[in-house]
Amino acid sequence: MPAAPDSVSRDMFRLYRTRDGQSYILESPLKSKKGGENMLLISQDAVQVKTLAQAAALGLDDGPSASQVDICGVVGIIDMLLGKYLIVATARTLAATLQAHKIWRVTAASILPIGPASQLLLARKKGVDDRTLGKYTLDQELLQSINEIANSGHLYYSTTYDLTHSIQHNYLRTSRKASQTVIDDRFFFTKHLAQPVLNAGEAAAPWVLNMICGFAGTIDLSIALPHEAGAMEGAPKSYKLTLISRLNRRRVGMRYVRRGLDFDGNTANNVEMEQIVYHEDYHRCKKLSAFVQIRGSVPSVWGQDLNMNYKPDLLVASIDKPAVWNSCKKHYDDLKNQYIGENAVEGSGPDIGKVICVNLLDVSGFEGRLTKVYEDSVRRFRDDKVSYEEFPVNKWCKGGKFQNMEILVDRVRDRLVNSGWLIADGDVPASSLVAGGAKTSTPLTILKLQTGLARVSCLDSLDRTNLTCSIFARYMLPYQLQTITPGLGPLPASTNGVIASDLRDPVASVRAALTPALVRTITNMWADSGDAVSLLYAGTGALKADVTRTGKKTIRGSLTDGINSLTRYYLNNFVDGRRQDAYDLWTGKAVASQINHLVETEGVKRAQRVRKPYLESGSGIIGRIVPSFVINTIEPLLQTATEYARASPRTIRPTVEPQVHETARRVETTTVTRWVSPHFDSEGSPNSIPGLLISAAKLYAPTQVTSAIEFVIALALFAYLLVLTRILGIQGHSVVNRPRLSVEYRNIFDLLD
Template identity: 25%
Template sequence: MALYETKARLYLIGSNITQTKFRVLKIDRTESNSLNITDDKVEYSHRQIKELLSMINEGNRAQSGQRLVNGLAKTVSAFGIVGFVRFLEGYYIILVTKRRKVAVIGLHTIYKVVDTAMIYIPNESTKKNRDDEPKYVRLFQNIDLSSNFYFSYSYDLTHSLQYNMAPPKDIPVELLTNFKVPTPCVGEVEKAEDFLNMSLNPKDQKEEDTKEPEEKTCADNNQTTNPHRKDSEANSSPKDEKEKKKRFMIYGIRNTPNKKYVWNSYLLKPVEKCLHPAWILPITHGFVAQSNISVYGRSFFLTLIARRSCRYAGTRFLKRGANFEGDVANEVETEQLVWDAHVTSLQVGRFTSFVQIRGSIPSHWSQDVSKMVPKPPITFDVMDPYAETAGKHFNELLRRFGSPIVILNLVKRRERRPHESILNTEYCRLIDQLNITLPPQFRLQYVAVDMARINKQKDENVMSRLSDIAYRAVKKTGIFQSSAPYYSHHLNPNAHYRHMERTSTQGDHNFGSRKNFTPNEPFVRKQTGVVRVNCVDCLDRTNTAQFCLGKCALGFQLYALGVLDRPALEFDSDCVRMLEEMYEDHGDTLALQYGGSQLVHRIKTYRRTAPWTSQGNDIMQTLSRYYSNTFSDTEKQNAINLFLGVYIPSEASVPIWELPSDYLLHHSLSRGVRPCHNRSTTQWWDSAMLSDLPMPLEETRKSVSLLMPVRSQEPKIDLYTDHHRPSEFCVLSELFSYQMSHSVRDYMPNFTTDESPFSVRRRPGKRQEELSRNQSSGSPSQKNPTMTGQASTSSTASSGTSSTESEASDEDELSVASASSDVEEDNTPNLSLVSFFPPMTETYGEYLHEPSRADNTIYKRYEQIYKATNGPLSKSAKISGSVGAPLVLIQRSSFCLDSSIETDPPTVPRRSKEIYGNFVAMARRGPQPPANRDLLMYRKFASFS
């Protein structure tokens, strides 16, 4: 994409991902207060684009005799349009000029915005200078688009993988009429089920083109052929077949992005109705990271995607609670994906995902920041006796995720001076009130954990408590799995779904209601419901709890992919260490966006494995957060309001920096906007939603924004070109696959004999771990010498030594030569027997002792039995010359003649037969009069009473 500048217009020439076809966007430069954009819907080739540019250049050249020479000048090269914005004068265009690849999901690539350009569209001659215009521009540019903003050309980052892979249930016919599709094809495509992935290989596409037209269309739509087809159609000529191939087409869909996670929706609002969707580039804000879990050479990509909500967005103390629409502060949806990297197609690959969410308590509460204190008092601004705000919030969660909604509240419950505890009391009241009218099977499930109180107790462990809660929560919600599960796996949360597993013949069924079951529906496991985690700030404690949920979900995901034999992972394994690092970066990024500093209390703090020097770092982060909240949050909040369109500048309005508060901008009821109540306050959920629960309503009734025809000649997204580029020189270290965090290179201890990333490894103590960090030359994660080609005899004090080398487990002891004169004499490592065969003490924690006298006696008895039955003949037998056989012991059991083929029935005694016969006779003849002995016993008992 390139922007060319002329005297009258700006010509933006953009192309698709494959850089083969171009479109021209003409932006008017003469008007200052309006935005005139013309989208040339004709697609050009490289040669046609060159001819078009030369024509524009010739037309803009000055005539002979004129002083100025204004030709066609290239302004900037860009990768996408962020949007258009106007303050008090003309419009600005924001373009992405630099990007960086951060993750891949199948054949789809996710990029991070590295740099942007903001260009003034109108001509300088028509510009009217206003004093506040530069202030608005500087305030708008305070939003650093190069920090944690992400986009993708072909993958919808605003929705989860489960939603993106779900087929649309009903496709409107209006979308099909735009392509002039014949009537026979309309009826078949209208109920299509396989609009999953348009990124097919060209070879597969050619094979599909060789099929019969009827078979091809039905294969793409997951439907059977028409049984009423005439015989003449089956025996048609080749000429008729070619005509039919032209009539039947393959289609791909484009999802409607979730506006809640599109941060440039306000910037795209002036052009979203007049532009082709290919120009629209939704950009999300949050965090994206990807790592490679190598299981004996087989790669499994672990991806973490965090989507920050743009509704009621802001900084820590200025945005608390929720607004009247049910949007809460600091709401972030975190998705954890694990997939087999050997098969990249979304159709036939193996993908798993787990979604969790964090957000502030959905109530109208705030903290007074006018007083410069570390913990301002918590106050409730508006009382909500009917829990309408919380009802709107949880109604949206039920629509998006289904049920059950598991609420994990980490707010303190007991305090000497009530501070956080008042939030806990109000939260419990809201949930109890909402559960009164909700059906019992779909009620909100509330769990409260006081992490601060548990962490102070020596006999309690926070991580074990959270792990137990995470296991039960993940079992309730389940995970998403795109492929059919294994026959021996049973991960469904309750007996109702296990019953559907047993009744189905193809493996497993969706986590949906029984009435939605169809025999031809693809059997994939789905997540229903979500776990919502919160504390007061939704930062430190929330990130630790989300890590425990992610660790538990990762065990289930690897178990579903067939990697683990049971869905469980240990803390001190390489895989969990990698996940912990990802969640640490995830928490630091979200804390910087909302709180102004990194995490104060980390995962290692609650695991009690952090070194003693980390207390100084925690103090510095606390001071940094306090400074940011006190002095810089107001300007940051104004920039967010301006970027998201919460505040729209005008000459008649008061400038945003002069407003005493932005409360009126975010709360519609305070501005006099009163919503119309179409339902009673007791029914806070949508009535249409209950029919689809536990499945989410948005997924079961998925809509399509654009239907695109996919031709066999059209180039597809190909991962091969990312690694093999014959037209340019490539450095291996610059490839994304090489830069990705690797479990073997970055986390596995050096010279270990156990290469499994799931093995438990003993880590050094706090002092040794701190010493290794100081000696690792300041780098966060050093490389494994065995993977980067460094010498295996490098000293622990050298710069080439990795941090993982100093953190090698004691089980794999290998004496590494120190930095002394002995290194020059002998460069071979000193291998010991302990490095390959660790002692029993370190492996099992037990010492070997002399056996007791009783154990010796038992052993001698078994030894005598063996000699008597299978041992050689005694000396007396050899001298006498007898050829007697050894002693044979007969097993005294009723199953003495058992075998793998048949089993003899046990012997039933006569007394048991008589009892059984009496019972059978009583069933036939009915009850009989008691015997004389029983009558005498009864009379004696009556006489005693």
């Protein structure tokens, strides 16, 4: 948050727990020069702003184990199954800059229980019913995944600039000059968590951080640019290039759980990428430029049903189905509303921007169905503002011929250049989220707006997509540099005002000044961004990263791709369901009916396990002799085997995953027949010897793969389960781990063919 003129921002501020252990009191992140700072009270019931005197009256915990934590920001409050938890950032590092604004990366975060939830563990066997204890045990599992998100290193914020919007959208929003453009909070990744603080009113605004999830980085560009005769002396040659990648929170999730569109037209793995160039000496030369492009899953309703196959079959819904076509239409309308609603120059200028839908999929074979439905949907939309460009990378670049990507650039360069890039002059203003925010010395003047963009996608919208986006960004960089550098000639234009890029390369001299070392630095940052997006969606770094970084395939890169592919294979089948549950809670997508179902089945079963352990560390003869880690390893296996032994053959029923259809009036449960299994009951307990063997193995499945040992264990476990299912003829659908809180996941699968 920008500091008011009479206050300064604190790098760190203090969090206290109240003496009764029920609430937290947070120091203000703004230090007032006049005194009289407010405090923020967070309890189970409310979030309130208090004066220092009011906060002191509540009593702070000053015992020997007093809870006093130095934090650098509030991420938000998450409502779990049993109680609420406060998520705070405890460490940060400078990731990027935008003129005077600093962009911070959260490197450590803590999750703190609000209210009495933390005391439940002490009384878990006495005076607590199975349902409540079940909620607690489920919360502990889900909080592990929530903690992974908070500590992933992919959360970024600025205390002076609203990072959730591009410079262009921030300008249009704050100046209220958007004539057509729709600007919303889709990239405010912590919006759901921050809502309780936002609801406390304007006085609580200093504690709100508009965080994005994705990537931010800045590199130095030192370029010996040519200057025309008469150019000003000492023209700057040092620039900063900042890349910001923002993940859309509306359809966030894991690779095989979130594919294509939802019913509101939101696409999976949707990332807005903004390449910003400004002068290192921005106090003297204030011009800057920004180029935006987006990536996202193929815009139709489709999916791949996990079944332990390396490449699950594509399931694609026909766009002739009303629900599917409505989703496609909403998506294309939304692209127009977000990115091509303005003229190039405010109130005038050519209206030539377009959405360029770049499809990198194969036109036949496995990906052919998706290519056809993509092309058909654009054709059916019938709008000159939305164009389609097909470029099957696997065909054109077969055998490592990635230089053929220049063919794609040649096809779309006119549309890219004519869609433009933002050109502005002045100081990037501080966000106006706090009344009385600091004023900039030189107001930002917009010289030209970007009026179109490229929308790039492949199957996962990761590897081929990131390669393509980095190439587009490198192609546009000389245009950005030329238009902000004093002394360089203006870009040639045809009679209708369109840049004459079809006649010659108007920035050839600038392009030639980009040395190979400089290009490597730029592509490395784009590869880092691609790795971040890939880790969020698929669990590993991007494939083909060596091509993005060096322009060619390497032996080391091929080995890394092989390891990453196998790691994805394991994570997608046995970890991503749990991660998706965490994302659904983080973004507010979890549905009460699904939560209740989870508590009544798995939660109650876990509570009963806690109450009646076979082995308990420190209890009984065995518990005192055997090390606790051995007990913790053996106990789940004993419980699973006992549940199987107790199951009566006459009560065995196949697993039917509940599918919830939400309407305005009712919630009804049906079944997804493809997920029926004779080997497990509806609570996941084994109904057969094969089911028992599978359940026992899954107990020891690593929840992450971050080391060589974890990789070997995961690979061995997966191989065992794969062989077992093939020999015994067990459907892979019943073995994989699916999300338990996602209604949308089940509803979409009901439409797929």
